[in-house]
Amino acid sequence: MDVGSPIGLHRVLAPAGVLPQAAERLDASPAIGADEVRVRVERLNLDAASYRQLSEACGGDGDRIRAAVLAIVTARGKMQNPVTGSGGMLIGTVEEAGPGSPLGLERGDRVATLVSLTLTPLAVHDGLRDWDGLSEQVPCDGHAILFARSIAAKLPADLEPELALAVLDVCGAPALVRRHKTGKVLVLGAAGKSGSLCLAAARGHYTVGVVRDTAEQRLLEGTRLATEVLVADARDAVGLAAAVGEPADVTVVCVDVPGCEHAAILATRPGGTVIFFSMATSFAAAALGAEGLAADVTMLIGNGYVPGHAEYAIGLLRSDTALRGLFEARLGLRLADWAA
Amino acid sequence: MDVGSPIGLHRVLAPAGVLPQAAERLDASPAIGADEVRVRVERLNLDAASYRQLSEACGGDGDRIRAAVLAIVTARGKMQNPVTGSGGMLIGTVEEAGPGSPLGLERGDRVATLVSLTLTPLAVHDGLRDWDGLSEQVPCDGHAILFARSIAAKLPADLEPELALAVLDVCGAPALVRRHKTGKVLVLGAAGKSGSLCLAAARGHYTVGVVRDTAEQRLLEGTRLATEVLVADARDAVGLAAAVGEPADVTVVCVDVPGCEHAAILATRPGGTVIFFSMATSFAAAALGAEGLAADVTMLIGNGYVPGHAEYAIGLLRSDTALRGLFEARLGLRLADWAA
Numbered sequence: 001m002d003v004g005s006p007i008g009l010h011r012v013l014a015p016a017g018v019l020p021q022a023a024e025r026l027d028a029s030p031a032i033g034a035d036e037v038r039v040r041v042e043r044l045n046l047d048a049a050s051y052r053q054l055s056e057a058c059g060g061d062g063d064r065i066r067a068a069v070l071a072i073v074t075a076r077g078k079m080q081n082p083v084t085g086s087g088g089m090l091i092g093t094v095e096e097a098g099p100g101s102p103l104g105l106e107r108g109d110r111v112a113t114l115v116s117l118t119l120t121p122l123a124v125h126d127g128l129r130d131w132d133g134l135s136e137q138v139p140c141d142g143h144a145i146l147f148a149r150s151i152a153a154k155l156p157a158d159l160e161p162e163l164a165l166a167v168l169d170v171c172g173a174p175a176l177v178r179r180h181k182t183g184k185v186l187v188l189g190a191a192g193k194s195g196s197l198c199l200a201a202a203r204g205h206y207t208v209g210v211v212r213d214t215a216e217q218r219l220l221e222g223t224r225l226a227t228e229v230l231v232a233d234a235r236d237a238v239g240l241a242a243a244v245g246e247p248a249d250v251t252v253v254c255v256d257v258p259g260c261e262h263a264a265i266l267a268t269r270p271g272g273t274v275i276f277f278s279m280a281t282s283f284a285a286a287a288l289g290a291e292g293l294a295a296d297v298t299m300l301i302g303n304g305y306v307p308g309h310a311e312y313a314i315g316l317l318r319s320d321t322a323l324r325g326l327f328e329a330r331l332g333l334r335l336a337d338w339a340a
Numbered sequence: 341m342d343v344g345s346p347i348g349l350h351r352v353l354a355p356a357g358v359l360p361q362a363a364e365r366l367d368a369s370p371a372i373g374a375d376e377v378r379v380r381v382e383r384l385n386l387d388a389a390s391y392r393q394l395s396e397a398c399g400g401d402g403d404r405i406r407a408a409v410l411a412i413v414t415a416r417g418k419m420q421n422p423v424t425g426s427g428g429m430l431i432g433t434v435e436e437a438g439p440g441s442p443l444g445l446e447r448g449d450r451v452a453t454l455v456s457l458t459l460t461p462l463a464v465h466d467g468l469r470d471w472d473g474l475s476e477q478v479p480c481d482g483h484a485i486l487f488a489r490s491i492a493a494k495l496p497a498d499l500e501p502e503l504a505l506a507v508l509d510v511c512g513a514p515a516l517v518r519r520h521k522t523g524k525v526l527v528l529g530a531a532g533k534s535g536s537l538c539l540a541a542a543r544g545h546y547t548v549g550v551v552r553d554t555a556e557q558r559l560l561e562g563t564r565l566a567t568e569v570l571v572a573d574a575r576d577a578v579g580l581a582a583a584v585g586e587p588a589d590v591t592v593v594c595v596d597v598p599g600c601e602h603a604a605i606l607a608t609r610p611g612g613t614v615i616f617f618s619m620a621t622s623f624a625a626a627a628l629g630a631e632g633l634a635a636d637v638t639m640l641i642g643n644g645y646v647p648g649h650a651e652y653a654i655g656l657l658r659s660d661t662a663l664r665g666l667f668e669a670r671l672g673l674r675l676a677d678w679a680a
Contacts, residue, residue, distance in 0.1 A: 115631060266359075283622065290455045294491055
């Protein structure tokens with residue numbers, strides 16, 4: 001058993017010399033190196049922006065969506081949507097752990113990966129036959145490879161695996177909000193997974209949750225996670241700023257649709273901070289939008305990795321029954337457009 | 341004379357209700373509202389990423405590049421590259437200032453716009469006949485409209501207009517570096533406009549400038565702007581990290597080519613900061629790259645607006661003859677690939 005690169009450089013097939021996330025194609029062969037771990041995959045959780053793009057491109061047809069995902073994994077050796085650039089995460093059971101792996105995993109451990117599918121070697125064995133293509137939760141038999149520097153969380157015994165997966169998928173967001181929260185905190189897409197966790201992370205502050213319709217409003221108001229819940233279109237900069245009134249100190253963008261950059265900037269006070277978590281964020285729209293609005297705001301690219309993020313997010317869910325209820329209701333409903 | 345929106349909403353033709361930067365088409369008609377200013381354009385300075393994309397799409401053919409720019413301005417009523425989303429800035433003379441304009445400009449003032457061309461109504465009168473298409477500096481007779489909240493700087497009397505324009509175009513970068521600099525500061529694309537200004541802003545710190553070839557290395561070493569100058573490919577994450585050695589506290593990305601996100605992240609220490617100024621930055625590549633590398637770095641979207649940015653950048657140029665010499669040499673050479 002060879003020891004490869006801790007960040008998986010030895011699994012890159014093309015182009016040569018790039019990191020796995022930037023690669024066109026990865027080597028997903030099942031034989032592991034001494035510091036690698038092979039996971040038997042049970043379920044993929046596609047990134048919301050990726051699922052939405054695939055669904056729209058396929059006209060909402062489940063069979064076509066399934067075929068599209070299968071084609072991507074077969075061609076690339078990983079699940080990375082070529083349009084959005086995003087992936088998702090997976091759940092499974094450790095099948096084999098190399099003797100040199102530092103991840104502390106053993107055969108039989110149920111785990112969720114906390115690194116993106118965009119850099120995880122993946123092979124599908126069952127043609128995704130158990131997936132109807134109509135939700136971003138994908139039952140899947142296959143295998144995936146973890147590198148020495150990959151991050152995986154053992155699934156908590158007290159939570160449903162689907163629930164844990166949904167929380168772990170976005171656990172970087174509440175951890176980053178915890179670090180930057182101050183004053184009035186505005187969350188766009190507040191009834192979604194990352195949005196509701198961000199509200200929970202900002203407890204004790206004046207929080208404003210923005211949702212898209214009255215159904216989401218009622219749902220979120222019932223949780224008392226937000227001081228104030230507003231129905232507004234997060235792409236409508238002028239309308240949102242008017243609805244929010246006094247600008248926010250920190251604005252958190254958790255809406256998985258493009259075109260929310262200007263609204264977030266305009267709703268934030270000078271000297272404030274905007275944290276972009278949506279993979280649909282356009283770098284140029286944010287940079288030029290702030291300049292064009294003469295807005296002195298600090299704009300952060302939401303980093304999915306913050307030390308201790310998994311434990312922190314799981315802890316929020318455990319300590320807040322309303323938050324947990326929101327997640328359980330959403331998962332029960334299996335909404336295809338379940339926000340990121 | 342009507343008073344319109346201070347951020348130019350009344351100039352948006354399509355789609356309805358969006359901000360000017362997000363608009364497909366703006367109304368560039370010359371009649372101004374009471375709080376607007378009309379500028380007679382002398383020169384456009386295209387954003388480096390935009391120019392590079394156009395040049396590559398047109399096979400470096402100046403006539404085709406000129407036709408492409410003209411087609412964009414005619415169709416959109418502004419110069420916004422539909423592929424990169426970026427624009428640039430312009431220089432000109434105030435032709436008419438509405439009585440309600442707060443910008444403090446008078447007919448005859450020579451100005452540079454500090455808001456992006458992506459949201460500035462623009463009409464070209466001369467078919468760009470004086471431009472060879474081979475540099476991003478575009479001689480142009482035309483007119484542009486400034487809104488009440490637009491930002492324009494009167495050109496300093498002691499600097500060549502081209503020199504002032506080149507500095508003002510990127511003046512947000514050194515202002516943001518000034519705010520965030522600490523410890524070891526790494527600048528990718530250090531011999532370019534924004535890169536060299538960022539090095540000047542980080543004076544007094546241990547600075548490392550990364551350039552692409554030995555010609556740039558000699559040029560930059562001659563200025564003594566950087567403590568250390570390295571030749572490396574900023575897209576090669578593994579190679580760059582090895583060349584840099586001890587990771588940086590702050591990494592500043594000023595390279596106008598795609599694919600530098602991972603290298604910047606890998607070269608930065610845990611807890612450090614990466615500031616992305618290049619319009620070629622991919623939001624998803626940065627967010628997922630940091631996650632995939634388990635890198636706890638704060639990632640900032642370079643905001644082109646920081647209060648006082650124009651005066652600060654011009655001051656850096658005035659106080660540093662080597663920096664000024666670098667700018668003058670570059671402008672004299674008229675390098676088409678003059679980095680952003």
